[in-house]
Each structure stands twice: as C-alpha cells, then as structure tokens.
Ligand SMILES: Cc1cc2nc3c(=O)[nH]c(=O)nc-3n(C[C@H](O)[C@H](O)[C@H](O)COP(=O)(O)OP(=O)(O)OC[C@H]3O[C@@H](n4cnc5c(N)ncnc54)[C@H](O)[C@@H]3O)c2cc1C
Ligand SMILES: Cc1cc2nc3c(=O)[nH]c(=O)nc-3n(C[C@H](O)[C@H](O)[C@H](O)COP(=O)(O)O)c2cc1C
C-alpha cells in the first residue's frame with residue numbers, strides 16, 4: 001500500500017497492537033472444560049456430527065475429555081480431521097456443529113464443541129507414538145497441487161494408505177489460507193506451521209515450494225509422471241467493483257492486505273488508513289474491518305448493498321465487528337471512488353431499496369463517505385489459467401472446477417477439492433474434500449495394480 | 456432465626472424445636488461447633504462419640520471422595536475414629552452448652568469396650584452433664600471394630616442386647632441404639648436393641664467402602680503414606696440404602712413401635728420428609744452440613760414447614776410412617792397394572808438418549824423417524840413394558856411422562872397369578 005492521504009503505520013503503540021492480535025477465543029481452563037464437557041448429552045445419532053463436514057464423532061470425543069482421556073479424544077478428532085486443531089479455532093461453529101446441538105433447544109446455549117475440540121487436540125500426548133501408521137509402500141505416486149487445507153488432508157490420507165505424495169506449492173510456505181488468510185487473532189503462535197509439521201510426521205509426503213502449476217509445471221506433466229493428480233489451488237482471483245476510481249491508489253484487495261498482515265512480524269509497521277471503507281458482507285469483510293480497527297484505524301465502515309439481514313457473515317461475526325467498533329452501512333451500492341494522484345478522498349454510493357417485486361434497485365439518493373482506504377471484499381474467483389492451454393478439466397457454471405461425487409474432474413485421474421470446487425469455502429470443508437478425494441484416489445489406484453514409472 | 460411452629464416435635468420424650476439434629480461426627484465434636492450449629496437453628500446434636508481415656512489418635516489424610524458430574528460430591532468416606540479429645544473436656548463442654556441452650560437437644564454418643572464395668576463407669580459421668588439422652592455407637596466400621604468396638608458389636612445382636620440392657624440399668628437417660636448398615640438383615644440388630652430395652656434406634660452409620668484407587672501410587676484413597684484402608688461411606692449416595700433399612704424396621708411387626716431417628720444422606724427437606732414418611736420420627740444430618748456448613752438448616756426447616764402447610768399436616772407425626780402401608784413385598788404388587796412411556800414432542804430436544812437406552816438395553820419400544828432436523832422419537836405402545844428407563848435417562852424434565860393405562864382388569868398379585876405354580880387358590 002502506498003503512503004497517500006492519511007495512511008500511516010504505527011497508529012497504535014506496539015504493545016496495544018500485540019494485545020489486539022492475541023488469541024481472540026482463549027483456551028478453556030480445566031475447570032471450564034469439566035463444566036462444558038458435562039453439558040454434552042452423548043446424543044444418539046447426534047445432530048452435531050451430521051453438521052460437521054468432516055463427521056467428527058463429537059459426543060465420543062467429548063466423553064473422552066470428560067473421563068480424562070484427552071489423548072483418546074485428540075485421536076478421535078484427528079482421525080476424522082487431521083486439521084482438527086485449526087478447525088477448532090477457525091470454524092464458524094455457530095453455523096456448523098454448535099448450531100445443530102440439541103442443547104440450543106431449551107437452554108439457548110450449545111455445548112462449546114469448538115473450544116473443547118481445541119482443548120483435546122492441544123493435549124495430544126507427544127510422548128506416545130504418532131497416532132497414525134503408514135501402510136506398506138504401494139509404489140503409487142500422487143501429485144497434489146496446493147498445500148492448503150484440502151491438499152494437506154488429501155496428502156495425509158493418501159500417505160496413510162501407503163502412497164507416495166508430492167505436493168507442488170506456489171508459495172514459500174504451506175498452509176494455504178490458514179497461513180495467509182485467516183484472521184490473525186484466530187490462529188496465533190504460528191499454529192498452522194506447527195500443525196503441518198504434525199501432518200507430515202506420517203511420512204511419505206514431500207512438499208516442493210515455489211512450484212506453481214502453469215508456471216513451473218504443467219498439468220500434462222503432472223499427469224504423465226504420476227498415478228493421479230489432486231488439484232487444490234483454492235481461488236486466486238478476486239471480484240472487481242467495476243466502478244470509476246477503482247484503479248486509484250488506496251483502493252485495496254482485502255485478501256492481499258491480509259496476506260501481508262499475516263506475514264508481518266511487526267504489525268505496527270503496516271500502513272493503516274485513518275478512515276476505512278470495506279465493501280462486502282462476508283467473512284473476509286468482517287476480518288479486514290476488525291483487523292483494520294485493531295491496527296488503529298479510527299473509523300471503519302462495512303458498506304453493503306442489501307439489508308443487514310442478508311449479509312453472508314453470521315450474526316456472531318457481525319457482533320464481533322460491532323464489538324470492535326466497526327459500523328455497518330446497509331442498502332448502499334458503490335457508485336464511484338473520488339480522488340487524485342495523492343490518493344482517494346471519498347466514496348459515493350447510491351441508496352438501494354427493494355421494489356414491489358422484491359428486486360434490489362438503486363434510488364437517486366447518493367451517500368458520500370470520506371475515506372483514505374477502500375477495501376474490496378466482494379468475493380474471490382477461481383483463476384483457471386494455471387490449468388494451461390492443453391487438455392483442461394471442465395469448469396462448472398460458477399467458473400470453478402467441475403467434479404463428480406468422487407471429486408474427479410472431467411479428466412481421468414485428475415481430482416479436485418477445496419475452494420477451487422463449488423462449496424461453502426471453509427477450512428473444514430476443504431479438509432473433507434481432501435479426505436474424500438483421497439479415498440476415491442486410493443480406490444482407483446488399488447484397482448490399477450501396475451505402478452507408473454517414478455519421477 | 457425463624458420459628459416454624461409446626462416443626463416442634465417430641466422424640467422418645469425429648470422435646471425439640473425441629474426434627475433436625477446433627478449426627479455424631481465432626482460437626483458435633485466440640486462446644487465451638489455445637490454453639491455455631493445452635494445459633495444457626497439446629498434442633499439438636501448427637502455429640503461426637505465419647506470413649507474411655509486415653510482418647511484415640513487420628514491419622515492425617517482422612518476422607519476420600521466419590522465425585523459425580525462436575526465435582527459434585529456424590530458421597531465421601533472417612534477413616535476417623537471417635538473423639539480424639541480427653542473425656543473430661545468433652546463432659547465439661549457438654550454440661551456448659553446444655554446449660555446455655557436449654558431448648559436444644561444434646562444426645563451423647565458413646566463407645567466403650569464391651570464390658571459391663573466400662574459402661575457402668577462412664578454412664579453416670581454422662582448423666583451428670585444434663586444431656587437429654589445417649590446414643591450407642593455400634594456402627595463405626597473402621598478402626599474401632601479392630602479394637603472390638605463399634606461395628607464389631609453392632610454386627611452381633613446378642614452384644615447389642617446385652618450392652619443396651621446395661622445402659623438401661625446404669626442410667627436413667629433415654630437410650631438410642633445406632634445401627635450399622637454393614638450387616639445382611641438390619642431387622643436383627645433392631646430386634647436385639649428392642650429386646651435390650653432401647654427407647655429408639657438410629658440408622659444408618661457409615662458403609663464399608665473404598666472410594667477410589669490412586670492409579671499412580673496404587674494406593675486406595677484416602678491414602679496415608681501410600682497405604683489406605685476401607686472407610687465409612689456417607690452422603691447422598693447412601694440415602695437409598697438408608698431409606699430401605701429404615702422402612703424394614705418400621706415394617707417389621709417385631710419392631711413396629713420402635714421409634715427411629717433416620718440418618719444417611721439427608722441433604723434437603725425433601726429427603727427428610729421421605730425418611731419420616733418411611734418410619735423415622737426425626738432425622739440426623741452429617742455430610743450435607745460438612746459440605747455446605749450449618750446454614751442449610753434454614754432450607755431444611757423452611758422447605759419442610761411450607762410443604763407440610765400446603766399438605767395440611769399440623770405436625771411431623773401427621774405424616775410420619777404414611778408411606779409404610781404402601782411399602783410391601785414384591786409378591787403383593789398388582790400384576791395387572793400397566794403404565795407406558797409417552798414422549799411429549801413439545802419438550803423433546805431430539806437427543807436420542809431414550810432411543811439408545813431402549814434400543815440397546817431394553818425393549819426396542821422407541822421408534823426413531825425422520826432425518827436430523829425433524830427427527831421424532833415416539834413410543835411403540837405395544838412394546839413398552841413401562842420400565843421407566845427412558846424417563847430416567849431423558850435429560851429434559853418434562854419430555855417423557857409415564858402414563859397409567861386402564862387395563863380394565865382387577866388387582867392380581869403373583870400369589871394368585873395363573874402363571875404361578877404355587878399360587879394360593881381362592
Ligand atoms: C480472508 C479470509 C478469511 C477466512 N476465514 C475463514 C475462517 O475463519 N474459517 C474458515 O473455515 N474459513 C475461512 N476462510 C476460507 C478458508 O480459508 C478456505 O475455505 C480454505 O483455506 C480453502 O482451502 P483450500 O486448500 O481449498 O485452498 P487454500 O487455502 O486457498 O490453499 C490453496 C493453496 O494452493 C496454492 N496455490 C494456488 N495456486 C497455485 C498454483 N498455481 N500452483 C501451486 N499452488 C498453488 C496456494 O498457495 C495455497 O497454498 C477464509 C478465507 C479468506 C479469504
Ligand atoms: C468424618 C465422620 C466421622 C464420623 N464419626 C462418627 C462418630 O464418631 N460416631 C457416630 O456414631 N457416627 C459417626 N459418623 C457417622 C455419621 O454420624 C452418620 O451416621 C453418617 O455420616 C451418615 O449420615 P450422612 O449421610 O448425613 O453423613 C461419622 C461420619 C463422618 C463423615
């Protein structure tokens with residue numbers, strides 16, 4: 001971000017920023033865990049399991065915590081979801097397992113599944129043997145593109161089954177958005193890297209960094225040199241506003257700003273606008289708004305073209321933003337951003353309303369808000385250029401990779417999962433795709449007995 | 456302190472402002488505690504058991520616990536002995552407190568060797584304190600029996616009868632015999648006490664127990680320097696056992712008129728009312744006071760008094776033993792009676808616990824339909840035997856109701872049941 005208008009670093013003292021970015025939901029204490037785990041009813045055919053994309057046996061792991069068998073609880077979680085530790089921290093549980101908990105019905109408070117899950121995974125006993133074993137080498141070799149949650153879970157599952165896995169990762173670090181995207185205060189202490197170390201302990205997985213599909217290696221090559229390919233490259237493009245002024249300095253893509261934030265050692269160094277506008281209504285909008293506030297922005301407004309009730313972000317997340325002093329402006333459609341070479345000064349919006357047939361229309365009323373920075377958080381897009389010019393897998397009607405129920409693309413032996421296929425775009429779902437694709441790949445490889453020539 | 460007029464009662468001629476006494480144990484070990492108890496409103500105390508000098512010495516690490524959910528103490532046990540203070544100090548304190556609190560009851564608990572001389576010596580000393588009565592501790596299950604006292608006496612009806620007789624002979628105070636539950640048939644020691652001339656029995660004392668084993672040190676708890684021994688179990692976990700024993704004595708024709716002081720796991724006014732309805736004339740409390748302090752007396756009195764008021768009972772004796780006629784032998788139960796479970800869908804939270812319980816371990820009488828989100832659990836009336844398991848396991852208070860079914864058939868007990876080869880012909 002260039003230093004224009006009122007954009008500067010060190011808006012808050014270092015110590016305050018440090019506090020602001022500490023663990024937002026701190027770990028439960030032993031006594032809290034006793035109370036929280038006691039509340040689980042050990043439901044039969046529990047609705048919470050069904051609501052977890054990775055089908056973690058929630059009542060069972062909570063019971064194990066309650067009996068003091070924390071290691072067993074951790075194994076239970078990790079065997080369904082190898083990234084159970086980060087999921088416990090980043091899952092929007094209020095829309096997943098905890099929403100389904102039967103304790104909501106009469107007590108309006110679910111069992112704190114996410115926090116219990118974190119407690120258990122944190123207590124995996126490292127003095128005991130690694131909880132997973134690797135089958136004998138099958139001689140099969142699978143290429144995975146992208147070391148995000150989908151790629152990592154697929155790799156672990158395949159490695160357990162005795163296959164050799166090579167992950168090609170464009171970035172310098174693995175973890176995908178766990179490393180580069182998730183709000184800092186949800187995943188503290190370099191958790192993602194520690195978790196990956198644990199994933200790799202299974203053996204048989206090699207990660208090749210700075211190897212981008214479409215730049216350093218082609219899909220055709222991968223197919224030729226491996227028995228199967230799993231594409232898990234997420235979404236690397238973002239939607240545009242398509243309004244005048246979008247190209248001005250000070251108009252930023254939220255995801256790339258967060259990417260810089262997540263890699264910054266001294267957060268006070270980051271340039272922050274005094275008055276910030278965030279365009280969008282999802283998790284990314286909330287994240288960039290809250291993190292801007294925490295970095296010292298004075299005024300942060302999330303502006304959304306529809307009513308607040310239509311926002312993609314859950315109520316829980318909206319509350320988080322409110323608590324952090326973010327204000328919401330709804331029914332306002334971006335019109336233009338004004339400014340000059342030195343940066344932007346204001347953004348104009350048209351008031352919207354629903355017409356008689358329920359369609360969103362803009363009115364003549366124009367609102368203008370002064371600002372130093374505008375963050376675009378209106379959604380990411382799948383970028384298909386890495387797939388190259390040759391034989392390409394088909395895309396679906398949303399422009400992402402089309403897959404069948406086995407997560408196989410239109411190309412034989414090429415599978416895909418995570419954000420690059422259609423879904424809820426959550427870490428836990430990416431893990432689920434990775435698991436299921438691995439099972440399908442394993443089944444397919446078990447059928448063709450003759451291994452291909454190795455790299 | 457509030458006065459609840461309807462709680463004033465008389466037990467074997469001893470007047471008490473309410474039916475709540477503190478049982479012989481640490482809460483009644485010395486004047487300091489007893490005065491605090493009286494200030495809080497307790498009707499009486501059974502002073503911590505006195506013995507012959509020299510007083511025994513206790514070990515360090517004395518209690519072990521059995522926890523339920525959330526560190527709730529379901530029960531605990533102890534390996535303490537009788538009072539570890541010199542006899543004269545106790546006697547002096549009893550004299551003074553009784554003088555200062557004339558409207559409160561002080562019963563003195565005693566345990567001396569099973570020899571006539573020993574009893575003959577101590578009884579006059581106790582009588583001289585002005586105490587209202589004595590309680591013979593034939594129950595202590597740990598330590599003292601190894602020295603031929605406590606449960607060692609309580610387990611032999613002949614000894615009970617003999618010692619009780621000495622007590623009646625050598626002092627004029629009312630005699631309560633405190634029974635041990637560590638026997639097979641509690642009616643036998645009660646009958647022995649009756650024959651010996653006891654004015655009443657009190658029960659139960661604590662139950663032989665080991666609360667837990669420390670899996671690191673492999674020592675039972677409470678652990679004394681790495682070793683443990685069985686101790687006396689008390690607290691709400693023992694209530695069902697005590698209730699049954701009290702009812703056995705009340706139902707036994709031999710002892711049907713023998714007054715009973717009910718003890719064992721009484722934690723609230725409801726427990727007290729249950730003991731009284733099954734045969735007790737008053738109750739004694741130990742563990743609940745040890746866990747929460749003397750202030751619980753307020754709820755005990757208030758709750759019992761208000762409940763009696765609502766029920767129209769003028770005093771304790773109005774409902775004493777009222778549940779005895781309904782306590783019978785299995786063979787008299789009506790085999791034509793039928794009840795079945797009914798699930799109230801409005802209160803059900805779809806946890807499926809009733810289903811797991813009935814399907815896995817009972818009669819496959821609960822039907823599970825629909826998908827998660829609109830799941831429904833219903834009872835298959837024809838399969839339900841009315842065992843109550845689902846109602847017991849259900850976490851929601853009003854979700855499962857057991858409903859009486861009118862079978863239109865007359866009362867039929869096993870004694871007359873056609874399937875009984877030994878049935879009594881009418
Ligand atoms: C700002 C933000 C906040 C979020 N917050 C949450 C949250 O709180 N909770 C939650 O559950 N989800 C959250 N999500 C969504 C979540 O991060 C994703 O759904 C999840 O990370 C998807 O995993 P993935 O493995 O499919 O893709 P990614 O995590 O995107 O990983 C893709 C990997 O592929 C690599 N890659 C990309 N292109 C290439 C290429 N051409 N060649 C080789 N490698 C390549 C990338 O470097 C990356 O490592 C958030 C997303 C964003 C953007
Ligand atoms: C620590 C402790 C010490 C006890 N000491 C005696 C005692 O000296 N004499 C006696 O008769 N009973 C003794 N008891 C038994 C109690 O008086 C009572 O009978 C028993 O605890 C059951 O009642 P509760 O469940 O209300 O505690 C003791 C109990 C405890 C917990």
Ligand code: SF4
Pocket residue numbers: 039040041042043046047048049058059100101102103111113806
């Ligand atoms: S729904 Fe809630 S109470 Fe039931 S098993 Fe899941 S977490 Fe436990």
Ligand code: SF4
Pocket residue numbers: none
């Ligand atoms: S309660 Fe605790 S402090 Fe008091 S005597 Fe017992 S062990 Fe010691």
Ligand code: SF4
Pocket residue numbers: 798799802803804805806807808809810832845848849850851854855
């Ligand atoms: S146990 Fe109770 S709440 Fe749970 S499903 Fe059965 S009836 Fe409903």
